Every structure is written in structure tokens, then in C-alpha cells.
Amino acid sequence: MRDAENLLEIENLDVKFEMRDHTVHAVQGIDLTIKPGEVVGVVGESGSGKSLTARAILNLMPRSAQTSGSVLFNGRNGPVSVLDHGRESRVMRELRGGQIGMIFQEPMTALSPVHSIGQQVMKTLTLHTDLRKAALEDRAAELMDLVQLPDPRGMLKKYPHQLSGGMRQRAMIAMALSCNPSLLLADEPTTALDVTTEATILNLIRELQEKFNMGVMFITHNFGVVAELADRVTVMNHGIIEETGDIDQIFYDPKAAYTRKLMSLIPRLPEYAMADNVEAMVPAQPKEASREQAEVVLKVENLKMHFPTKKDWRGRTVEELKAVDDVSFDIRRGETFGLVGESGSGKSTVARAVLRAYQPTGGSVQFKAPDDKFHELTELQGDSLRKMRAHMQMVFQDPYSSLNPRMTVEQLIGEPLVNQGETNGALIRDRAAMLLERVGLNADMLSRYPHAFSGGQRQRIGIARALVTNPSFVVLDESVSALDVSIAAQTIDLLRELQETLKLTYLFITHDLSMISNFAGRIGVMQKGKLVEAGSTVTFFANPREAYSRRLLNAVPIPDPRRARALREAREQQALSA
Amino acid sequence: MLWFILKRILWSIPTMVLISIATFIIIQLPPGDYVTAYIAELEETGESISALEAEELRASFGLDRPLVVQYWDWISKIIFYGDFGLSLDWKLPVSDLLWDRIALTLMISTLSLLLTWIIAIPIGVYSATRQYSVFDYLFTVLGFLGRGIPDFLLALVLMWLGFAYFNFHVGGLFSPEYADAPWTFAKFWDLLAHLWVPVVVLATGGAAGLLRVMRANMLEELGKPYVETAYAQGMGEREVVWRYPVRVALNPFFSTVGWALPALISGDVITAVVLNLPTTGPLLLRALLNQDMYMAGGFILILSIFTIIGTLLSDILLTLTDPRIRHA
Structure with a gap:
């Protein structure tokens, strides 16, 4: 050795x-x-x-x-x-x-919030080199340039919160590489x-x-x-x-x-997403056919969610963030609509506006409740809104922070029922026990607290909580993103099985294209608050219409080293000839 | 940055106007007025005055005029002449009574605040970086004890110790011979000799609470990834701790400096009474008990102004120390 x-x-x-x-x-x-x-x-x-x-x-x-x-x-x-x-x-x-240089996962929290990028990079340099003053700053700026940050000198004066995640990670890399490890x-x-x-x-x-x-x-x-x-x-x-x-x-x-x-x-992208000859690879899509027959249960039209970011002295909005800008789509009964996009593209805001966690600033959201009538969600208030919430639920991303650590599993799962006005404790208990078993956990775990469970089990509790009121429509907001590969796979299987047996309709928000390609029947792509492309999953992955969608798709890391090498060589060739 | 400070200062003007109105309303709220209280006092000693005399008395204090007029009369004198009116109880100008005591109060309070920080911050940092060590447990016990013992009790114990064993006069801020004497170096020295007792008493209670806060803040910050980054850069522990998490953990301190200022003035009334300190607390207490409205009003007004100034100071300190606020 x-x-x-x-x-x-x-x-x-x-x-x-x-x-x-x-x-x-x-x-x-x-x-x-x-x-x-x-x-x-x-x-x-x-x-x-x-x-x-x-x-x-x-x-x-x-x-x-x-x-x-x-x-x-x-x-x-x-x-x-x-x-x-x-x-x-x-x-x-x-x-x-x-x-030895080290870079960490969380670019937001791995940098000190109260020191500028320059101060932090130069700190490493002062610890390990004799550089001082002007030479120190020159070297720091050189490093900013090395990691391809724009305006290297100006960058030194910036603070972490002023940079995007990618830029912070570049600064982090600059810091790690500053002394040529x-x-x-x-x-x-x-x-x-x-x-x-x-x-x-x-x-x-x-x-x-x-x-x-x-x-x-x-x-x-x-x-x-x-x-x-x-x-x-x-x-x-x-x-x-x-x-x-x-x-x-x-x-x-x-x-x-x-x-x-x-x-x-x-999770892998389907073969056809990477093939040159798309037509030969695209499978016949029975999903697509059945979708046409199913009825529309959610109609989102021209949905707008603008947040004021700056007000003048009279309190009038002079600048606003168009988090969701004129978004329209519909979802049919029993299908999964995948909403993808980079962080900050507004996909989670769409979900929250649809569920009326936010009051949308414009547009309409029509939801077909079990009474077979469409209800305009944006106009519901108070009690009627609370009643409607029984039919639409949400499963969150982080199984750790989305469960109150001071509530037992029974209280957690039963809470939506309590919110609906249910007062019969025995009934709540039975229903919670039933759902706990339904998601693959034991009913005798009802009296435990969340800390006794693993991440995967917690996410199952979250799913049980979402299903306790018997909803027909469930929003999954990055619901498997925080889970390990094997746990995510099991959770996906569970979600799929629940969808089939309970005839659930899903709106699945995610940034994971590989995962959603195997799950959703249709895909919508969000960019800067707008829905830039929506269509069947097959069409999207085989032949994305928008340049932005193609860019997203090309960026997905493929678990296939030969292919990755081939792609890289092709890109280098391209760069050489250009 | 400058614009931010200017904006805050401008905003404080309407706030002060509202506060002065609120203050005036509050001091008018209790049933009756100074004359009623005065009559009650006289009756206790067996004397009495006729209704006519009472009315005349009211008129002479201006208590019979409409509230708006009384308010304007009161506030305009304060703004234009710094005249807070006459203490009905002491028959002296309120400002004479107040300013003397406010200066002393500020001195005691500032010193005890400084002492609080000098004790609490290093111990809090130590306890957090050596969590569950022997000294952490020791400081925890001491902290809870300090928090649990009421200040006035600690004051009594110190007074007793000083009196019984050291033959030391610890009540008040001056020895009797200097109390009404003009300011000399000897009087100043006498003041210092007395000052340490209230300062220590007030600081221990505060420090005990604060060191728990500091420890909790530090523990939270020490677990953050940027601390690990600092170690991975090659810094030693001392440098990592004081350069990074301490700075962030101090933010809650800066944001509460603003509240410290009014608390300094209203002070620990009970402690002040026990220790017979010529600070503002006992004066306010007496003014409220006697419905001495101009006195109480002046007090509340000054406290409010200090609150506003304190908050302003906090805001400015925070923008200086935390870039996330500066750029917001």
C-alpha cells in the first residue's frame, strides 16, 4: 500500500x-x-x-x-x-x-455572512502566504477571475447574501484554491x-x-x-x-x-431523451391517450403572483417581483403534472398560489371539487376556503422541518381533520392509524414524536398527513429531493401506488428532471415566473421546444461515464473548431 | 446608509408627537386629579377645604381648562423653553428634579451595562465553546443563581455584609456629609466608593441572564457551516471563534441596546429604593402614587424619547455591523 x-x-x-x-x-x-x-x-x-x-x-x-x-x-x-x-x-x-483545500455543500451558510468575499479569501492568503496589502488584493482578484466571477475587483467588496448560489460556490472554490493546494x-x-x-x-x-x-x-x-x-x-x-x-x-x-x-x-432520463434518432426510440404513449379522456380537474388561467419589493413614501408599490407572471395550465383527473425549473423560477409560488396559501394578485384557479362543480379558488374566503382545503393537500420538501417536533404522529396526521372541525378523537385516531399503515408504517407508532423516525419514515408521515382528509388533488413540492436514492425510490413507488388506488391527481414541483421523467405524464417548464413550455413528458424529453428547456436537459448529469466523456470530447471539439 | 439614518431620524418626529399625546392621555386617565389627591391627604390629617377652595386650587394649577389647551400649554413649554412644568407635589420645577437624577442614573446604568457585557460575553463564549465542561456547568449554576436571586435581595445582603463586617456605609450614593455639598474631588471620590455596590448588584442579575443568551447564540452559530470553513482555511480555534461566530452572535445584543437605554432610566426601582439611591426610579414611583401629573408626564416623555433614541442607535449599530441589513 x-x-x-x-x-x-x-x-x-x-x-x-x-x-x-x-x-x-x-x-x-x-x-x-x-x-x-x-x-x-x-x-x-x-x-x-x-x-x-x-x-x-x-x-x-x-x-x-x-x-x-x-x-x-x-x-x-x-x-x-x-x-x-x-x-x-x-x-x-x-x-x-x-x-489541502475544502469546499462545502451549502454555499449560503458556508461563508461568513458578516465578512465580504474579499475579506474571507484574503484571510486564507494571509494565513499561508507573505502577501500583504496591494499584492494580497491583486491575488484575491486574480482568484475571482480564475473562478470566472465577473468584475473581480468589485466582487471582493460583495457580501455572500448579494450573490447567487452558484456565485457563492465559485467564491468558495476560489478560497479553497487560493494557496494552490x-x-x-x-x-x-x-x-x-x-x-x-x-x-x-x-x-x-x-x-x-x-x-x-x-x-x-x-x-x-x-x-x-x-x-x-x-x-x-x-x-x-x-x-x-x-x-x-x-x-x-x-x-x-x-x-x-x-x-x-x-x-x-x-433515476435516469429515458433513452429517447438522449438519442439522436428520436422517432425510433419514442415509445407509444398509452398515458397520453388516457389523459385525453380524463376530465380536467384544475384550470389555472393567467395566474399572477406579484410581490411588492419597493414602496414609495405613500406606500404605493413602485417595484415588484413578478414571481408568477401569467401562467396557464390545466390538470386532468388522475394525472401527474410535473412543474420543473431552476430555483427562483416561481414553481413553488405557483403551487402556493393554487392552494391559496397566497392570495394571487391576478388570474383564476378553478378546481373541480367532489361535488362535480368548478369552484373559483381565488375568490374563496374564510370557511368555504377551509372546507375546500380538505380536497387539496400538500407534501413538503424537508421531512425534518415540516413536522412539528412537539406533536405526536397522531396529532400531526390528525391535524388537518381537526382544522376541518372534526372533534371525535376516536375517529381521528382510527383514521390516523389507518393512514399510517397505508403509507407502510405501523399503527402502534401513533404516540411517538417525529425525532424517533428516519427521514424516509418522516416523509411517509407527511404523506399520511396530506391524505387524511381524503383529498383528490395533492401538491408534491420537491417531496423526494431531500431523500437518499433508495429512500426516494421507495417513496416514489408509494406515491405512484397511492395515486392509482386513490385516484389522486398530482402537481409535482421538482428540479430533478431524471426523476420526473419517469413519473409525470406532462411537464411544464418555468423560467423567471413564466411557463415557457408545457406538454407531454415524451414530447418534452424527446424534443424540447424552447432553448431554455434544452439547456436544462443538457445540464442533467447522466450516470453513464462513457457518454459523459463522449459528450465532453464533442464539446471540446466544438470549442476548438469555433 | 446616510439616507437610511436620516429617514429614521425624520420618522422619529411624528412618533414623538404621538407619544407625547399618548403620555398626556395616560396621565389624565386615573380618576380625579392632583387636587383630589391633595384633599384626600388633608382629610387624613383631619383638615379639610371647601369646594370653592378646591375649585380655586384647580384654577391656579390650570386643571379646569379643556384638555387640548392643557396639552398644548404643557408641550409647547417643553419644546420652546425646556420647561416641564411645576411638580405639584414638590412645588419645584420638574426639570430641576429630573435632570440631576437622570445624570446619576445614566452613570450607574451605563457602568452596570458595561460590567454586564464584560462579564457575560467572555463567559458565554467560553461556555459555548466548552459545552458540558466542568466550568460550563459551574457558570450555568452561577448563572441560574444570579438570575434567581432578586436584585434587591442581593442589595440587602451586600448592605448587611458591608455594614456588619466592613463598617461600610453602603446606602445611597454619597456619604451624608457630601450629599448636599457642591461637587469637589472628594465628593467624586466618595461617589465612586458608593457606586460599586449598585453597579455590581445591577450587573450580576443582568449578566446572569445575558450569559445564557450569549451561550445559546454562540452554540447556534458554532454549529453553522461557516465555522467549519474557517477551520478548513487554517485558522486556530481562538481566531475562528472571536472573528466569526462571536460577531454574528453579538447581533441580538446590538438590537437590544435600544431597550437598554429606557430600562437604564426607569432602572431597578426596587433596588434603588432599597439602596436609597438618588436615581429616577423612586422619583417616578412617588410621582405616580401622588398623581403628580407634570412630574409623571415629564418622566414618561423623557423615557419615551430615550426609547426612540435607543432604537435609533440600535438600528445604526446594526447597519454598521451586519452587511445583510446594510444592503437590505
Whole structure:
């Protein structure tokens, strides 16, 4: 194993936490090597120990962690056995930021909110270089330029909240690369970003990695991202390594059963979405035919939701944000309408305006209630609105913050019934128990609190809560985005099964094109508050009409390394000839 | 930024007008007036005055005129001459009574606020960075004790200790021989010797509460990803903690400085009474008990103005320290 050519050698790394009555083995016997200039993808679901491994390389684990094994980093001044040095030691502080750079997932919270971008980048430089004053600022501006941020000098004076997510992540990368590290640790750096932004950030990381011949440890849960970037892949599960191999081997000939299972669960774009000869690949669409027969249950016409952003001294709006601008679509009984777009495109606002969480500033929303009549939702008030809410419910994105931690499962699921005026406790209890079993949990869990459940189970509770009033229309707002691959797959199956048996109509808001391509019958694309394209899923993926839709589609990372390489070469050829 | 401050200052003008009207209404609200209270007092001592005399008395204080006229009379004198009227109870100009005490109150309160921060911030930071350590537990216990013991009780204990063991006169702010003497260096020294007791008493209670707030703020900030980023940049712990999370955790302090100012004036009335401090608290209490309306009104008005100034200060401090507010 010992190899002078290796940049990083992790041998038999163990990390455990002693709890009051048990021990948590977070990382068990990990071996991992990274060569200079090599990109190693570390893939795993949450709790697999991948982030903790990266922290161990920097010796920045929680203080209660107990470690054994060795982490050897071949630095500029010879090899350093990381775990033998104290967390606060000079040796470690010189490595961090100086020779090992790290970028994090949340570009909003990973930068200090009260310091300017320039202050933060220059801080790293002052810690590790002799640059001062003007030279310091020159170098910082040079770095802004390196990560392709516009107006490098001006950028230094900006604060994180003034930048978009993608720009913040670029600043983060600039900070990590400021002292020419030989190893870059990237912990889910694109997970919080839109597909289009993700694609540009991945490109940037690849470019810089090649330019500076850096070793990169790229942690992600997304196989598509790995396929775009990695030379080798390590698959982790519950603190152990399931398998490590060359990228092609992992993707086309996975050895471990766990890898094979994950591979089979990854949502993929349909073949026809990537084929050159579309007609040959497009399957006959029975869904499309049945859709025409089903009746329309939701008619959205010229929906507008404008928020005032600036008022003059008389309180009149002088500037407004057109979050939803003139959006029209209809949804038929039993279908899934997928609403996609980048963050800030207004897709969630559409959902909230339709459900009347917001009072739309214009347009109409007609909903066919079980009484078989259309109701104008925008005009409903008070009691009639509350009654109507029984028929339309919502499942939220974050299973952690969307359940009140101080309410039992019974109270959580029963709450919509209580809001509808139901006072019979036994009835509420029975109904909650029934739904809990319906979503695959046990009825005897009714008296527990949300913290006793995993993310996937919580999302099931959220679904049960949405279904308790027997709605016919359910809005799914990124309802599987926060879940791990395998849990997301199970949740999708559950949603699909519920839709069929309960004849539910879904409005599915998501940024995940691969996932929605297998679920929705029709797709609508939102951009800057407008619905730029709407049509059948097949038509959309096979032949998107708008340039914006094509851009979205092209940005989706494909879990197919050969294809990713071919695409990249084609793009480079194009760039050369142009 | 400048425009923001100017706008805030302009807004405070109509706010003050409204407050002065509200103040005037409040002091008129209790049934009866100063004359009624005066008559009641006289009757207690067995004397009495006729209805005619009472009316004359009312007229002489201007209490018989319409409210609007009384209000205008009151407020215009304050604005144009700084004359808060005559204390009906003390038979002295309100401003003479007030300003003396306000200066002393401000001094005590500012010192105790500073002491509060000097104690609370470092301990709060320490407790958060070494959560569940021995010292964290110790400070937690002390914090709850400090919070739980009423200020006046602590004042009594200190007075007793000082009196019984150190032969030390701790009531009031001056030794009897200096109380009415003109300001000299000796009097100033005497003041300092007395000052530490109320300052310590007021600061302990405040610090105990504040250090819990600081600890909670810090714990929340320490868990944020940007702290990890700072470590990953190569900073040492001390630098990370003081440069990043402390700055963010102080924001709630800045935003409450505004409330500290009026609280400083109204002060800890009970403590002040117990310690026999010549501060504003006891004066306000007495004015309210005796329906001394000009006195009470002047008080409430000044408190309100301090509230407005304090809020303004908070706003300005926040825009200086937090770029997210500056650019909003």
C-alpha cells in the first residue's frame, strides 16, 4: 500500500463515538488512496461516513470522535501523519487551506455572512502566504477571475447574501484554491445548486483540477455527478467501503451487491431523451391517450403572483417581483403534472398560489371539487376556503422541518381533520392509524414524536398527513429531493401506488428532471415566473421546444461515464473548431 | 446608509408627537386629579377645604381648562423653553428634579451595562465553546443563581455584609456629609466608593441572564457551516471563534441596546429604593402614587424619547455591523 507516489493514503481508518449506552461506529476500517491529479469520487447515502472521512483528512472531526488507523498526506514538506498531530497543532493549521483545500455543500451558510468575499479569501492568503496589502488584493482578484466571477475587483467588496448560489460556490472554490493546494476535498459541492449551475461548477472544478494537477476527493450521493468527473469511485455504506474501482468498472460491472442495488435505483432520463434518432426510440404513449379522456380537474388561467419589493413614501408599490407572471395550465383527473425549473423560477409560488396559501394578485384557479362543480379558488374566503382545503393537500420538501417536533404522529396526521372541525378523537385516531399503515408504517407508532423516525419514515408521515382528509388533488413540492436514492425510490413507488388506488391527481414541483421523467405524464417548464413550455413528458424529453428547456436537459448529469466523456470530447471539439 | 439614518431620524418626529399625546392621555386617565389627591391627604390629617377652595386650587394649577389647551400649554413649554412644568407635589420645577437624577442614573446604568457585557460575553463564549465542561456547568449554576436571586435581595445582603463586617456605609450614593455639598474631588471620590455596590448588584442579575443568551447564540452559530470553513482555511480555534461566530452572535445584543437605554432610566426601582439611591426610579414611583401629573408626564416623555433614541442607535449599530441589513 505504502507508495511514495500517493498524495493521500488512508489506512484502516476507524472513527467511533461513545454514546451513553452504546458506541456508534461511524467509519470502520477505511482504506483509500488518492494520487496527484486524480479525481476519486466517494459515493454513499447519508450516514455512510463519507463526510466524516473527509473531516478526518483535515483532522477536523467532532471533539468526541475517537479515531484509529492512519491518514498519511504527502505534503510539500514531506509526509504528514495527520492523526498524530493535534487538532490545533501548527502542522495541521498549515495543511488546512494551505495544502489541502475544502469546499462545502451549502454555499449560503458556508461563508461568513458578516465578512465580504474579499475579506474571507484574503484571510486564507494571509494565513499561508507573505502577501500583504496591494499584492494580497491583486491575488484575491486574480482568484475571482480564475473562478470566472465577473468584475473581480468589485466582487471582493460583495457580501455572500448579494450573490447567487452558484456565485457563492465559485467564491468558495476560489478560497479553497487560493494557496494552490495539492489536494481538494469537495463535500457535495453541487448538491444545493440547480442543474444548470451544477453543470458549470462541475466544469469549473474539472478545468481547475486539470490546470493545477490537483488530487480531488469528490463526495456526493449523485452517481450522475461522479460519472462526469471521477477517475476512480469508492462506494461507501454504513461506515464501510463496499467497493473501490475504476469508474467504468463501477458503472458497467459493479461487483458489490450494494453498488448494483444503488445503480438500479438511480433515476435516469429515458433513452429517447438522449438519442439522436428520436422517432425510433419514442415509445407509444398509452398515458397520453388516457389523459385525453380524463376530465380536467384544475384550470389555472393567467395566474399572477406579484410581490411588492419597493414602496414609495405613500406606500404605493413602485417595484415588484413578478414571481408568477401569467401562467396557464390545466390538470386532468388522475394525472401527474410535473412543474420543473431552476430555483427562483416561481414553481413553488405557483403551487402556493393554487392552494391559496397566497392570495394571487391576478388570474383564476378553478378546481373541480367532489361535488362535480368548478369552484373559483381565488375568490374563496374564510370557511368555504377551509372546507375546500380538505380536497387539496400538500407534501413538503424537508421531512425534518415540516413536522412539528412537539406533536405526536397522531396529532400531526390528525391535524388537518381537526382544522376541518372534526372533534371525535376516536375517529381521528382510527383514521390516523389507518393512514399510517397505508403509507407502510405501523399503527402502534401513533404516540411517538417525529425525532424517533428516519427521514424516509418522516416523509411517509407527511404523506399520511396530506391524505387524511381524503383529498383528490395533492401538491408534491420537491417531496423526494431531500431523500437518499433508495429512500426516494421507495417513496416514489408509494406515491405512484397511492395515486392509482386513490385516484389522486398530482402537481409535482421538482428540479430533478431524471426523476420526473419517469413519473409525470406532462411537464411544464418555468423560467423567471413564466411557463415557457408545457406538454407531454415524451414530447418534452424527446424534443424540447424552447432553448431554455434544452439547456436544462443538457445540464442533467447522466450516470453513464462513457457518454459523459463522449459528450465532453464533442464539446471540446466544438470549442476548438469555433 | 446616510439616507437610511436620516429617514429614521425624520420618522422619529411624528412618533414623538404621538407619544407625547399618548403620555398626556395616560396621565389624565386615573380618576380625579392632583387636587383630589391633595384633599384626600388633608382629610387624613383631619383638615379639610371647601369646594370653592378646591375649585380655586384647580384654577391656579390650570386643571379646569379643556384638555387640548392643557396639552398644548404643557408641550409647547417643553419644546420652546425646556420647561416641564411645576411638580405639584414638590412645588419645584420638574426639570430641576429630573435632570440631576437622570445624570446619576445614566452613570450607574451605563457602568452596570458595561460590567454586564464584560462579564457575560467572555463567559458565554467560553461556555459555548466548552459545552458540558466542568466550568460550563459551574457558570450555568452561577448563572441560574444570579438570575434567581432578586436584585434587591442581593442589595440587602451586600448592605448587611458591608455594614456588619466592613463598617461600610453602603446606602445611597454619597456619604451624608457630601450629599448636599457642591461637587469637589472628594465628593467624586466618595461617589465612586458608593457606586460599586449598585453597579455590581445591577450587573450580576443582568449578566446572569445575558450569559445564557450569549451561550445559546454562540452554540447556534458554532454549529453553522461557516465555522467549519474557517477551520478548513487554517485558522486556530481562538481566531475562528472571536472573528466569526462571536460577531454574528453579538447581533441580538446590538438590537437590544435600544431597550437598554429606557430600562437604564426607569432602572431597578426596587433596588434603588432599597439602596436609597438618588436615581429616577423612586422619583417616578412617588410621582405616580401622588398623581403628580407634570412630574409623571415629564418622566414618561423623557423615557419615551430615550426609547426612540435607543432604537435609533440600535438600528445604526446594526447597519454598521451586519452587511445583510446594510444592503437590505
